Amino acid sequence: MRLLFQAGMALTSELSLDAVLRRLCETAAALTEARYAALGVVDETGTRLERFITHGIDEETIAAIGEQPHGRGILGVVIREAAPLRLHDLTEDPRSVGFPPGHPPMHTFLGVPIVLRGVAFGRLYLTEKAGGADFTEEDEELVTLLAAQAAVAIENARLYEAAARWSARLESMNEVANALATETDLAVLLDLIAHRLRDLLEARLVLVLLPHGADRLRVAAAAGDGAAGLAGALLDRAASKSGRVLAARRSERVDDLVADPEVDRETTRRLGARTGLWVPLLVHGRAIGVLAAHDKLPADGGRFADDDLRLAETYAARAAIAVDLSERVARESLRRVHAAQEVERRRLARELHDETGQALTSILLELRSLEDAVEGEAAARAVARLRELAVTTLQDVRRLAVELRPKALDDFGLVPALERLTDTFREQTGLGVDFVASLGDEALSPEASTALYRIVQEALTNVVKHAQARHVSILVTRKNAAVAVVIEDDGRGFDPELPGEGFGLEGMRERVELLGGSLRVESSRGAGTTIAVEVPLG
């Protein structure tokens, strides 16, 4: 009894679960004079053993036996029936499945469940009582009492370990949050998000996916096994789990990807993934991306737990804020660059027109006076040449000023500026150009006017460079609360999906998206091209 008391005190003083389990085995063996003791911890299903700790067998023998038992045979009986079991010779029991090669012979057997509040944590097994005797009823009672004490100790140890694990994760999370808050370069930030989440979840692979157009997702960053070469890969939103999570704005966990019909098979094969966890990146209720994690390490099973999902969601909340901030910083930076470019162009155009142009006009006037004053043919010819040079230079200066920043855009607005642009284009190229505008008195912001002007200018340049078209039409209208500009040609078209065939469309799209607008391209080989832009009014 003293031994039992001392054992109980020792058990409850341990905080490490492993140490508790080993001490339990040793104590049980000592109490019952058993040569061998073992403790099996059952898995979540309660039907199989997920851990098996032994006492009395040396490391060499354990290695020789190989795979640990999973709870079949006599071990399984104790699991299923959740009641003590004593046997004179377990090898003679019809429920026995035998021993693997290298296993020491065992005959006398005592098995006892470890239960707390009706929940079975594990099973304690004792074999080979000293002197070949059978285990007694007293042995059974002692070990059952020990198991009850052990149940409390096991739960304490588990709670302590869980608390320690959460504490470590929270500390990691704080470190991650600080890192996210200081990084504004989007590419670096996304890479950091992927790597840190992989560390936190102990996942084999983590992906960060962002929207790409209206119907696809792009792998913006990847970390882990198989990550190389994944960045930039595109997924169809409608056919992928990531797309569904983005649309539903709700996390999902899948323990067997093969069995889930919503998972894209091709992607799963490419990633070599067996399990998955998806969490949306949400900012003010809007999904701006998805975090996907695959295959929890170590490799056995690879399933993520509820804790992992909660951790990923907490992490995603912070990551989403960081990503949104970074994107807003990038957009704002681009807006400032465009604005600065236009300011500079306006100033240069003004300087050319007001300073250089005026100076040349003055030179022409002086030359006219000189023409009347000079004598001699040679002098007259020289003055005439100078005059011609001044005239062509003045023409160049005026042309340069318009190319830099058309005055019509600032003085009269978008429609008159586009009218002049299309007139010049028609005259220069000989192509058929129709320009129709029905904007009425709608006032566009200077930013929007400039962006739309530049987009039409770029589109017309592309028509000459690439379309081999005979006719272009440009339509500017009001569409609900937006201005719509449609540029359509009858040229040879192109495939917008192929890389390298963007023709500056990404630059146009950036300009439009900075204004909260949208750009759509429809084109196919042999069928012309249509570019449709919408920019909000006001």
Place this chain on the structure above:
Amino acid sequence: MTYAVLVSEDGGPERPGCLVLEADALTFDGRRVRYADLGDVYVERSSGGPHPGRPSLVLERRRAGESLRITSLEGLGALHELAERVAAARYGKTAA
């Protein structure tokens, strides 16, 4: 490097299209002209026609009488840039 241009061959009508500068030649409308086959390269202003005084890049071919006259649709700056690149390629440095 590509440029939106008007090209007139041997004094003929102007045609809009894309001029591409490659390492050893320029191409336009399926035609390929090697820099090594060029003679003089210079910028000239038209003296008459619908756009008097408009600058163009003239590329004379080694075969007498043949020339390409190139006008930029992307502005004077683009024309001078094109002229500089073609001249550099013609006289030994990389153009594209």
